[in-house]
Amino acid sequence: MPEGPELHLASLFVNRICEGVVFTGPVEKSEVSKCPEVPFCCDAYRIKAQSRGKEIRLTLTPIKNDDDHRKSKVDKNISQQPMDVVFRFGMSGSFRFTGLDELPKHAHLRFYTNETPHQVLSFVDPRRFGGWQPNGNWQADRGPCIMFEYESFRENVHSNLSDKAFDRPICEALLNQKYFNGVGNYLRAEILYRTRIPPFENARTVLQGLELKDEDKKTADTIKIETPDLLSLCHTVPLEVVKLGGKGYDPQTSNYAIIIAWMQCYGVDGMKSIRDRNGRTMWFTGDPGPMVPKDFKSPKGGKRKVQKHDHDYTDSKKAKKKRTGDVANKMPVKQKQIKNIKKETKTSRSERGSKRQKIDEKTIDAEETKRPITRRSGTGQELQAKIKSKRSQVNPKINLPSAGKAPQKKRQSGKAAEAITHDAFPNNGLSVHPCFYNL
Template identity: 65%
Template sequence: MPEGPELHLASLFVNRLCGGVVFTGAVTKSEVSKSPGVAFSCAAYRISAASRGKEVRLTLTPIKSDDKRRGKAGEADRPVDIVFRFGMSGYFRFTPEDEVPKHAHLRFHSDERPRRVLSFVDARRFGSWRAGGSWQPGRGPCIMLEYSSFRQNVLSHLSDRAFDRPICEALLNQKYFNGIGNYLRAEILFRLNIPPFVQARGVLEDLHPEETKGQIPDKKTQEQKMVPDLLRLCHSIPLEVVNMGGKGYDPEKADYSDFEAWLQCYCVDGMSSVRDHNGRTMWFRGDPGPLVPKDSKSVKKRTKKDDHQDQKVAGTSSNNKKEKVIQRQTKKEKSSSEEETSGTVRRSERQRRTRSTDGK
């Protein structure tokens, strides 16, 4: 669940559930985790959280007790910050001690009875944390919480080579779009009908610096402001997810359906998808744009349960990096595939469940 909205929801989650809780003792780490242990131990401390883009920072604040029997060796008295990245599968849980989830790699123990545990859970372990530091240098301002400087940061660096890339790939660059991930880029570009593989600079260079405070907008400016531009949607669409209220963050199935219903493009039946230059799946509708990878393969969505269709578009070689499946391909098949997949292809013809054998 981890893109900007999920990270921010995680911070809200921690503040809501742990705000009044006193924690105690050491911060414990799973054996298997490669992230460094957190050298913090305290008889009584509180936990608060903040987020920035795709990072969450926990602050452990020791509670000053009246009796000054502090001074035990290793006892902290100053606040400690821990900055987390969630990888592909990280999230926080707060559970009774005997219900700590599998893959809980960093744990904070409450001073209650029965005890509860705040856990950083991360099945794939692509996530990480670092104690004592701050936000990762090089990551840009938060798309949700630092909108103004985010916008400024992008528009003042358009000469950067990063904006040579297709817009869909630039949107994953955390130096400029801290918080955007794979589902958000699809949803954002979809709502503006921007082809994903057009050069980023071209999409961005005409945008206003905006937020020109004190200036009375004339009618034209007002009209322009009615139409949210790309950078504004990089802010507002993630906030839509946040405002759904915990859905989309919680890995439990019950909440997940709401999030699924919110998606208009990403993994949605009838949309097209291709691998971008970094091997990430880009979901879109219509024209992919001129910078689409040459050997890209278009794929129709596979639905999970209901109608389990798994239909690929015939044609182009399957460029699966890992398995290196060498597919034969004929020019004829290729052209027919492009005809079917690239041109907006009104999918009026309901999802066909025909499994066209690809390139075989």
């Protein structure tokens, strides 16, 4: 995210490319941007930039001559007064200077030169978290710049130590632009790492006793050598980034290798990281301090949350409460689903049982149809009488016993018994003659 040094480098970039260049026509806004229109139109004007903390201001100054004065009376849309447009970069804002054919995709505000072919100075913001304000001024709730208003910056902090903003840990207080205008996430990590102050130490405890004495009101280099405290590092560390020049943060080439090599703590291997109460990742080493959030979790590598704001905290933000109505409405739905599932399982089991019964009945009927059916005419007594008559015709000496009684045989010995058996049952002593099997 662009911080104080990056916005200052952007202002240097604009002043360098706009030196001696004349712009013309209206300031054009993209159709998708929700920021306000810039009501400025002039045949010839110049652009100059200035930064302050996390803001940058472009001053559009018309080039006046007699012809322009006459045209302004005819065409009221032509501007004759300078206009200030204040920009905030948000998460991904920057300025680009390209040809008309190479216009960036996310160029949301464009200033055209009067040369041929036309060139364009454009404000590029892919995520559209930044914005601008025509006829704007520096925001009143932002403190003095940490780089170019150093004495005012220190005095503003010490005169307001009773503010509730300093009840927080020092790592969260450093993001408050009311007192630390220009400090962002990577700068606070580098500053606290060099002071060896635990990031979750109370801010008021850390800052008390750091008043700037009269003999210390000298140049920044002298302060850096003699009294390198937390507030002096808030001034000198950003200036180190500025000294890296465009090579450290060049919007034209997006080469960040040099500034990454400069970092000693932020995102460096071996360092610890914890999310503060604002959801920002704090990089540090050693003990985190007594005000570390409860049940803190280190963020996973490679995944960073993108929040739709500038991360400039001025007051404590209340956490959004979950609506209990939504939770209550979800519970009955789950219970109904469970009941429906149980009903479906019951019905499926009953259906399976009925299907099985039908299959068993069908198999039983099929087996019964396969069996041979033997039909006998008459009652049991009639059948017995027929058997007796047939047997008497074959061997009238033998009288069959009545049904249900076992035949009683008289014991005979010798040849008489053999004669009876062979005569009565000539077929190897069978009790029933084969001719009766089909009855």
